[in-house]
Amino acid sequence: MAADDVWILGIHMTKFGKHPDRDTVDLATEATMAALADGGVAMRDIGVLAAGNLWGGPAPIGQLLQKQVGQTGIPVYNVSNACATGATALRTAIMALRAGECDLGLAVGVEKLAGAGLLAGANRKSDENESWTPRGRFGAVAPIDGRIGTETMPGVFAQIGMEYGHRYGGTSFELFARISEKNHAHSTLNPLATYTKRFTLEEIMGDVMIAYPNTRPMCSANCDGAAAAVVVTDRKLRTMDPDQRRRAVKVAASVLTTDPWEEACQVLPNVNTLTRNAAQQAYEAAGVAPEDLDLVELHDCFATAELVHYDNLMLCAPGEAVPFFESGATWRDGATPVNVSGGLQSKGHPIAATGIANIWEVCHHLRGEAGDRQIPDANVGLAHVIGLGSACGVHILEKAA
């Protein structure tokens, strides 16, 4: 233990899926109350709150949550960082603890997306009956999404996977579909996943094509859900009960990066370099190597994305993501199990909750509490998210000694 270590004391994710009768505040409240109970603390003990909700719930979510669970007057940071919002909230709370502002912090992410359909970039209405008027940063006279490439997420990430294939070879529609087959197979053991149905390769490839090579089951599932985590300083943890100390999970690394300038990043987001940079910093901070990881939850927003992140997170040698996957390494019984929760394709992707929910998954295994899907003897795990724009969060977690 080092003096500036921070630990996850309590953590919870709600069931992901459809919650038609509950709003974002209800879901965030459920996650928060359960995370506090899991950590054996109360809202009055918490010194800082960081909260995120990206798409359309009532705001400010942090203060609305306080009104449900306790208005103690502590500082609230409402954060927004695309799909990395949850990880950003967690890191904000961790930074406050490391800065010495308080000993206990709370991070919450929540989203309601069930039935949201296709998520695309900012679009504008066509005005073809009027006169063409150049607008926006490109002086466009009509919407450019679909006319100048695509801004839809399935299409953007399809190109990211295809680009990897162009660079290193070995990719195919079937290969990407087999990644999805793995994650859907994993989901059958996760009762909190939105979808827990195993698909055959033929079913995945034969499903509705969204953006080649991503068919519908190869895309992250829009759903409702929330996740919350209570973090504690090492100093405070030492004063707590043996059971709290035993179940606490060490945050061995908490890293957030953005995309540095590279040629082409203005036309196709580069999700590679910022992930590699975050992973490098995280491995160095934690003093662990990729081969030490017992499980990885990475941002498989699309099947095409999972492949490139094997390489970006250095789970394999550069350019070797295809043979790495083909070796079976990333199945739950493989050398580096990836997305044993089912990943975003089946567990679901309630955007702002995702970056805390994947930490919950890793903690669940490190605590030995993952039930049927427990990875045996899990000691170290990594959680990764990407928010387009871009932001990358990487957390490395270690079981209490």
Place this chain on the structure above:
Amino acid sequence: MSEQIPLVDYLVLDDGDPHLMAHECAGCGARFFDRRNACGGCGGAEFETVRVATEGEVRAFTIVSLAAPGIPVPFVASVVDCDGTSVRANVVNVDPTPEQVRLGMKVRLVTVPVGVDGGGVEAVGFGFEPVDAPSVSEGGR
């Protein structure tokens, strides 16, 4: 000839010689299609306007089957490497199938009609078409 307007301001329609323009950083050569105050790569604040090559190679593509209302599907969205400058564009004048579109395919810029407004002005966009347009009957693999 009716009046025309480019879909975006970085498309130059010059009669018979359509091409794209970019703002190039005088310091490091980074290129941007939109305006920047300082270069994302080096921080330099001097830019010059340069012409982008009209031929290139498809570096990544997808065939979009689900898109915003009003966009005909399926269509091929791509990133084209135009002599070192990456351009986002649709690949046009090709069957939108994985058999007809290939990574590494050589393509060239062409203009594409977008529509005519109430005043009779035609908006013109751009895409890239295969340099050696494979005929459907030949398969083109």
